[in-house]
Amino acid sequence: MHLFLMIGLVAFSIMAVLSRDLLRSAINLAVASIFLAIIFFRMNAVYAGVFEVSVVAGLITVLFITAIALTRGDQEVVENKRHLLIFPLFFLILVIIDILVMKNLLGKIPAMVSSETGTFGEVLWKQRTFDLIGQIGVIFAGVLAVLALFRQGEKNHHGGKE
Amino acid sequence: MIFLFIIVPLVLAALMPLLGKISKRFLPDLLANATMLFLLVFSVISAKPLIANGGVIQQAFWFGAPINIRLLLDGFSLFMLFTISLVSFAVTLYSIDYMEQYGAKANYYALLLLMIAGMNGLVLTSDLFNIYLFLEVAAVASYALVAFGQGHDELEASFKYLMLSAVASAFILLSIAIIFGLTGGLGFGAVASGLKTLNIKYVVGFCSGLFLMGFGLKTALVPFHTWLPDAHPSAPAPISAMLSGVLIKVSGVYAMMRIFLNVFGLTPALTTVLTVLGMASIFVGALAALGQKDIKRMLAYSSISQVGYVILGLGIGTPLGIIGGLFHLFNHALFKSLLFLNAGAVEQSTGTRSLDQMGGLAKRMPLTAATSAIGSLSIAGVPPLNGFWSKLLIIIALVQAKMHVLAFLAVLGSVITLWYYLVLQHNAFFGKLNDTWKSVKEAPFWMSAATVMLALLCIIIGLVFPMIIHSWLQPAADVLSSGVAVTLNFIGF
Incomplete structure (x- = not known):
């Protein structure tokens, strides 16, 4: 299976x-x-x-x-096969x-x-607390990246499209 | 208290987009520079005395109650923090004038601060999974910063960088998963003691290979270097300086060396692989740089070559080799950021990066030309500048370790470095002034201030290098040369 x-x-x-x-x-x-x-x-x-x-x-x-x-899909892209x-x-x-x-x-x-045991919540909040800071950082970086790269999306069509 | 290294840039990054609504330029400029200056001073004045008697573990508190965040500060991590803060400060200073042309300054500073928070987190953690996480924080911010200009080349370079970096992350994560499965822990101490009792050298070898590929990609070691010559030149100049100056060293060299030397333990096989890869990087990077016409692309290839020296020195594993490698890491952070910032000043003034179109710019941009000459001579290893001493230490370490052929090749690599930097200086700054550049002006005040600061540091460190070695490098090298023992004997690691 x-x-x-x-x-x-x-x-x-x-x-x-x-x-x-x-x-x-x-x-x-x-x-x-x-x-x-x-x-x-x-x-x-x-x-x-x-x-x-x-x-x-x-x-x-x-x-x-x-x-x-x-x-x-307004243009055909010729691709390498x-x-x-x-x-x-x-x-x-x-x-x-x-x-x-x-x-x-x-x-x-x-x-x-196996040493790190406990419920899902316990592991996440009590044992891996520092990971949460890192996760906040990653999500935050993603949000800021979108904000930065899609700025003036109207004016700069190329940037927005990618 | 050392938690501030992570939390201050993280919180500022969160506030930046809001502050940008109030003041588009002044507040973001001021706060970003103040943060960097604070972190720099903090690392020298407050953090340095903490490690007077070796490494410390600090527990973080949330409203008076301890939480499970414990940060490790030892000689090696403090040395990295200091390097990050120093280069970041020069970069934010330079950004005041340079980033005007891009707009969205608040967003730019937010991403930069996040990248710094990610790097600081990576350096301060003592846990494998946290290394991966903070690596990603810095990496995601850097993808956006590379593409910040929004042009076609920037987006393509950023995409390429993202794809190869994702492959690197996958290798790193797979290796961490295997190690967790084997030892049941992720902390450096748990992993080191777990691996010691298990005696499974083939599996450790396999995991080392995965780490080498993952961190090798992040460091852009040959043969994992293909993304760097696209990504680094495409980014705005201060970001090129950040990426080449510190990011590849923190997310590649630091993480790799911390794991290989302090957690796995350096084996003869690993020494061979590292020295061979280091040497390959020195030559491939240097020879490729020789043929470049784009100033920033030449500097990017040069980064591959110079990081090769760092890996070569650290890979030998002897105390002198480690000091040489770390010293070169620090020096390269200084002069490569200086050279990238200068390249940015030239690009901003002339609108081109092509060395063929430049010429005689020293007459119009004397400060940029002078600082660039200092950077070039320093990176090429001309005495008495800082680059000379670090390369000399690496070469002496190679001779001491009876690796005479490698020592000879390292000298040869340095000669090629001198060659292409003379080409760069000659084509860009010397000779007859091209008529097109008659009206070119010197870089604005803050941009020049940043480059002059870095150039002065290159000279001063070259003159007082024994002091730098004694106060900053020796504690860092002690941690690395103690190997796994320091991790096993250090309670709470």
Whole structure:
């Protein structure tokens, strides 16, 4: 079952990368994310699964699709086709390396240790307090980046579009 | 108290967009510069005495109650904080005049302060996951700052930087996840003691490889350097100075060295990899810089080359090598920011970055030309400027470690550096004044003030380098050369 889920995750991720249609790409990404969420659930990472479904598969897909709907595809972009050849090649090499390395490596990894225990809230608020400051910083940087890059969006059409 | 290093820029960054509504220029300029000056003075006057007897851990409080935020201040982190604050102060001073052309100054300062908060957080934490988080804070702010000009090249460079940086973050995060799975902890102390009892050198080797790729990308070590020559020249000049001067060193060199030396422990294999990568960076960067016609692009390639020296020195792992590497890190932060700020002044006055179109600018911009000459001679390692002493220390350390070939190559790299900086100086400032630039004026007051300050520092540090080594570098190098022992013996790490 796990193998099936993993193959689904990887297959839909690849389709998301290779698809030239943005809308199809966003939907492929959402499906890949649902596969990942199921894997999280099956591995008892319930919170990670919930966030994956609600935020990544749900919210972000909605944002992507809204953004795509707001853009106009008024010009044909001529693209290099090389990626169609290079990507599978690299992917194959990566899979081979992954299988070879991980097979050896996993045998050498001792049983996982767990020391930081407690409920989700306890871990987040009491044990990882400093992370919260960092998270605030990251979100804040994102907001300020949007403010800075989309300034004079009307005047500077180029900047706004990107 | 050392929490102020993070919280002051973070809070100011939050207030900046609001202050920008009240006053578009004066308040943002004043507050950003005051913050930087405060952090600089704070690191010298208040933080320095704290580590008189070695590293300290400080607990943060929220309305009198202790919270689980504990910050580590030792010789190495204080040295980095001082470097960040010094360069940031010069950069904010320069921005007063330079950023007028871009508009949205409040937003600019907000992002800059956030980047500084991110770097300070990274330097003060003693936890692997926090390193990743604060790395991202600084990185997200820097993507926006690179694209701040909103032009096509800026956006393309920023996108490239974002993509490669995301790959770097993925490697770093994967390695942290594996280590957490193995040791059950994320704090430096827990990880170091966990790895010591487990005896799993292959897995540690694998994680080291991931960190090397991740932090190598952030540092722009060859062969992970391709994003830097696009990103650094595209940014506004003060941001180029920040990125080349401190960001690549904090998010790359500092994080990598802290983990490799104090948490994993330096192995002979790692020494070999680091010295080889350092040497490759020295030559690839220097040879690529030789062929550049764009002044900022030449400086960007030069950053790759000079960071190679830093990695080479630190990678040797001997006490002298570490001092040399750290000293070069500090010196490079000074002269590379100086050179980028000068390049910005030239670009602002002439409207071009092409060295072919410049010439004879020294007649019209004497201060910029003089400070640029000091920066160039210093980076090329001409005595008695600061760059000479740091390179000399690295070369002596290489000879002491019986790496004679590497020592010879390091000297050769320095000769190439001198060559391309002479080309830069000659093409931009010397020779006959191009008729197009007859009406060019010297850079405005604050821009010149920042470059003169950095140039004076290059000279002064070259003259009093034993004092700098004794008071700032030795405590930092002691932490690194003690290796894992300092982490294991330090309760609360």
